[in-house]
Amino acid sequence: MQKRVSAKISFLLVLSMFIGMFFVISRNSSVQAAPSFELVGFATLNGGTTGGTGGKEVTATSISQINELLSQRKKNKDTSPLVIKFDRKLTGSEVIACKKVSNITFLGVDGKGELEGAGINIVKSKNIIVRNLKIHHTRAPMDAIGIENSQNIWIDHCELYNEIGDCNGDGIVDPNDGDTEGGDVDWYDGLLDIKKSSEYITVSWNYFHDSYKTSLIGSSDGDDYDRKITFHHNICANVKSRTPSYRGGTGHMFNNYYVDVLGSGINSRVGAKLRIEGNIFERVGCGAVDSKTGFAEGPIGSYYSSKIGYWDVRDNIFIDCKGNQPTTSTCSFEPPYKYDHVLQPASQVKETVLRYAGVQGNIVLPTTSPTNPPAATPTQPKNTQQPTVKYGDLNGDGNVNSTDSILMKRYLMKSVDLNEEQLKAADVNLDGRVNSTDRSILNRYLLKIIEKLPYGNEIPPATPTPTDTHPSSTPTEGVVHEAESSSNHLKYAKVESNYVVFDQTKDAYIEMKKVNSPVTGEVTITIVYSNGSGKSLPMEIKVNSTTIESNKEFPSTGAWNIWSTLSVKANMNSGSDNVIRIKTRSNDGGPRIDKVIVSAGGSGYTPATTPPSTTKPVTTPTPTVPTSTSAIPVEGDIILSPNGSMTLQQAIDLIQPGKTIYLKAGTYKYSKTILIKEGNDGLPNARKTLAAYGDGEVIIDFSAMTENSSNRGIVLDAKYWHVKGITIKGAGDNGMLLSGHYNIIEKCTFRENRDSGLQLSRYNTSYNTKDKWPSNNLIIDCLSTMNMDSRREDADGFAAKLTCGEGNVFRNCIAINNCDDGWDLYTKKETGAIGVVTLENCQAIGNGYGVNGKDTGGDGNGYKLGDDTASVPHILINCVAKNNKKHGFTGNGNPAKIVLQNCTGSGNGGKLFDRLDNAIFK
Structure with missing residues (x-):
């Protein structure tokens, strides 16, 4: 009997045929179809990895909230599926402890999930997924993601990074310094470290970058468990090594893109057997020969262990690499799962991962390789002195990049010696000597201001x-x-x-x-x-x-x-x-x-x-x-x-809106207050800027002042200024009195002043109403420290008190070891209520104590949030109070509904939260 087919079904059939034809055409054209993002690899085995799929959903508002949730889950032995969503940036210094739990997904949503300074540590757990999260700048010994004694883990579409360079901010880049207290290599730890009996793990579509220590599999040569891990469709860019460093067990690396790896790439150690296929290695390796194994540091090899590892290599591409680049296998390993449907030719990998890896894809990598100079035409006079070395390439790795600039800087600082060939490469202007001019030219080349070397x-x-x-x-x-x-x-x-x-x-x-x-x-x-x-x-x-x-x-x-x-x-x-x-x-x-x-x-x-x-x-x-x-x-x-x-005062009086006063590095000594007068304004879209120029520290030193309430360092009484990257020290009163409106104070340091480092209050004492007091100012990424007055009662880190208007914000600021309080928002009956002050991601540490640990005699609160003479509902979000002499957060009698959202602390001499009866805790 003939069956009838409805018009709807016929349409769908035709549509499906059309789609099928489209994909056939697409696969045979130069345009790649979107890849599959399904789970493949070792995490599909041992029962598979589903995380919290289908379970309860919770939105993360703070790190402490998530840790409390995980702690209760462990305590209650709760194994029901759970999805923890991240829709905002969370900042902290503690780890998210995913310990002895299972069936959980950590999921970033809408590209907004971000952890700064806080990593995820997965210990003795099973069936865990981490997806779509940006995690970065996690201080050692914390990893961005750490996995230990855990099974069935999937890390997918994340962006993990720290920093490569001057991590600790001491002005010296020392890639060989292993001192966590002062070095750069150990300032941060790994991006993804996997230890002990961890297995059935897939790491896919992630973007790893800017790290000395990328991914360590096995913490030592004694940690040689039979791990089973798949890495596919990841990017590793601008890293030192460990992509990964893999001890013991078996592993599979396919369709990854490794670019600008300064040392060794994939390091197979302690008997590991790795299938490495369809990857692209670009500018990977330094060529240094490892004394233990004899392999030259390059894309693939065995380094730093007395027992080597092995590789099964297939169809990899090497571009401008140094060191070991094997095309012959030393073992045979067949992954025990299906993956040929997602395996791409290596020639397609770079385009694919740059488009789709990371949290939101479309990754644009910084260009670190030198631009090839154009060939000279036959009529162009030729240089009679042909170079025998690659100018600018001091470390001999074949590339001219920031590492060479750092090496030249250290030579000029007399902290390293250069051999004859290195000195030739460093003489980029061919004047027969190596000095600061050569480094300036090299940096100019790296900034692409000049097109070739020598210059x-x-x-x-x-x-x-x-x-x-x-x-x-x-x-x-x-x-x-x-x-x-x-x-x-x-x-x-x-x-x-x-x-x-x-x-x-x-x-x-x-x-x-x-x-x-x-x-x-x-x-x-x-x-x-x-x-x-x-x-x-x-x-x-x-x-x-x-x-x-x-x-x-x-x-x-x-x-x-x-x-x-x-x-x-x-x-x-x-x-x-x-x-x-x-x-x-x-x-x-x-x-x-x-x-x-x-x-x-x-x-x-x-x-x-x-x-x-x-x-x-x-x-x-x-x-x-x-x-x-x-x-x-x-x-x-x-x-x-x-x-x-x-003088700085002359420049301030002369500068026009939209223009910048640049301060070269060094110490500027003044004995009188520098006044940015009321009316000396920038414009909303054309600020007047006062900024440091170059790399060195700019210090404005008022130490010649006597201690006196009129002896402020800088008084900013105008509107629409941007002050950035300077240090103000030694003033006879406030380092800076900020009395104007709509200003930005960014990345400044206030230290050793004889009142609060930075204070928001009126300058014109005839201004008696809140609308004329300083308002709508942003203080961001600033540090205030070691401020102390002779009476031991006034010198806070930051103060917004007495005569402060509305809309002022402190963001990402730190007050440490100040004589009195970290922040003081004090009011008096005579002047009345001040405006609401917002503090975001701020830290108050060790206030009331000097850097030597001794009691300064001041109050020593982390945050003093007013007093009983006025009701002002200040807002504090993600703020931390640690090791202050007195209370962490005190309302000091302020009866308002102060908002304290995700505010934490420890080690304070008094209470963490004091006299905050009406506060709203979130």
């Missing part, structure tokens, strides 16, 4: 031809005026690549208008220029119609892309109504002009007057290149130096 070793063309490389000079002190500014007037000259090029004729000029001067009177004008003509070029320089130099010679710099400076003295008027004209005095034209820098008094940098050779460029005029910072001063910015001719 400046070509013979320049006879006719000045503009290049595409824009100079980025290390500025001398002063106010910057760019040559390409739209306010300037050009005759027989043009702007190319953001600098001015003169025609080869006499009387061509640039007339710079609206040039700022910090003072009325004598100034130094520093001109940033390049001259690749092979001879000096004469120029006339006029300032405000007065001829300063009628025939000033601009010496050759050796090439058109080598920049130097030349300085002259002149008189100018304070403000921006000055004019500078620079005019050619011969038919050879003039140098390229990048900018002028006007500084008060003082002498600018004048290059050496020794003329360069016409057959080989020299670098006698020091190239003005930046220290390793991405900040490039622009038109209207001001640059200050310690002991320079322009």
